Amino acid sequence: MDSVTLACGNGGKETNALIERVFMPYLKELISAFDEDAPKFKASGEYCVSTDSFVITPLIFNGGDIGKLCVCGSANDVSVQGGEPLYLNMGFILEEGLEIPLLKHILQSIQKELFKANLKLLSLDTKVVPKGSVDKLFINTTCIGKIIKPGISSRHLKQGQAIIISDTIANHGASLFAMRHEIKLKTNLQSDCQLLYPLLKPLFLSDLKIHALRDATRGGLASVLNEWVNSSRVKIVIEEEKIPLKEETKGICEILGLEPYALANEGVFVLAIDQKDAPKALEILKSNEKAKNACMIGGVFENPYPSVVLKNAWGFERILEAPEGELLPRIC
Incomplete structure (x- = not known):
């Protein structure tokens, strides 16, 4: 056959x-x-x-x-x-x-x-x-x-929580853009496709309270954060310079005019945890080589108008909207 x-x-x-x-x-x-x-x-x-x-x-x-x-x-x-x-x-x-x-x-x-x-x-x-x-x-x-870890929900975000990301973002989406025949870019960048449970299990077995958790797939980081603020009616402020990004991914995004925050990931998660618990959560995550780039990228604040705010290194802020239109079809 x-x-x-x-x-x-x-x-x-x-x-x-x-x-x-x-x-x-x-x-x-x-x-x-x-x-x-x-x-x-x-x-x-x-x-x-x-x-x-x-x-x-x-x-x-x-x-x-x-x-x-x-x-x-x-x-x-x-x-x-x-x-x-x-x-x-x-x-x-x-x-x-x-x-x-x-x-x-x-x-x-x-x-x-x-x-x-x-x-x-x-x-x-x-x-x-x-x-x-x-x-x-x-x-x-x-x-x-x-x-095995109850109580996780997109409705549980409150002021005083930290936002943590597990790895560099946008690698899956950027690598697929580079592979498509109509975009002839040579790169060694690979998709981040991987199982997340081995990274999450130590967190689940700890005494840390995880309020919200999501894998940042279609729509990337921007989609996850916008879904969260709308579900919990809060404001999330993200510091742009703290978001981990590979140079190759950054280069592809600059060439093609893309925002890495809206590109898909297949092996990256975002979590919301109490500020006081963030250092311990990062210590647990970084004990796994596949989460060595994990870091805190922002926090949750009370606000009558749900929004995601991206703050750059000079202190200027802009709204990070949910993605619109189809950047790249059939990414998953």
Whole structure:
């Protein structure tokens, strides 16, 4: 089998061949019940569920591919709710003609991230559509996680809290801009795509109170902060010079006239914590090499008009608006 055919979606021999020869070598030991339509599992306690769809182009990018992205992205949505990711459901929409070697490459990435995250596959589905109906491959995921750090909400921001970011921003969005065929920039910049739970677990197990937590994906830092101020009816002031930014990312943004605050990340989170707890939170985060750039970038203030304010090194302030329009389609 060199490529996916329409017959691979007929539910018969060709479907079985696709599943058994292509999918199962990578996923069989991770799936709960290979031969059941609806696997069962036992649960007690408080859980959270997140559904996401992945349509990124190109399928393989600097720092990852759609396989790595779909596992990390879905697990991260659960993690930032204070949950430990446990189970994943996956649906694959395959375009007729999709090359089997490419599909295997993506499945291998999925396998690697599932093992890394200690995630179990509850169920998996495949559909094949005629050529041109989708662009090669779309993946839908649903992640289920158990809450181990309750009380996290975008409605819990109050005056006196600090805003912390875990790493340099905008690397995912900037690297994709550089990769797209119409923008011929040479760069070694990679996506920041990664699992966030290993970074967050020590914080969750500490006695620190986390008020709000979010992964800064589509719309980047600007989107997260604007959602927070509107949910909690507060003002957030961010110091521009404190926001960690790689020189390559800064250069790409300057060349293309982009604001890094609005570009997507796939391995960066923002959290709100009491000012007095910020040093301890940073100490915990920086103990992990992948969060060595974590820093406090601003604070929360009372204000009758929700707003995000960006203050530069000279003390001048401007409103940081939520992103508008489509900067770069299909980034995740």
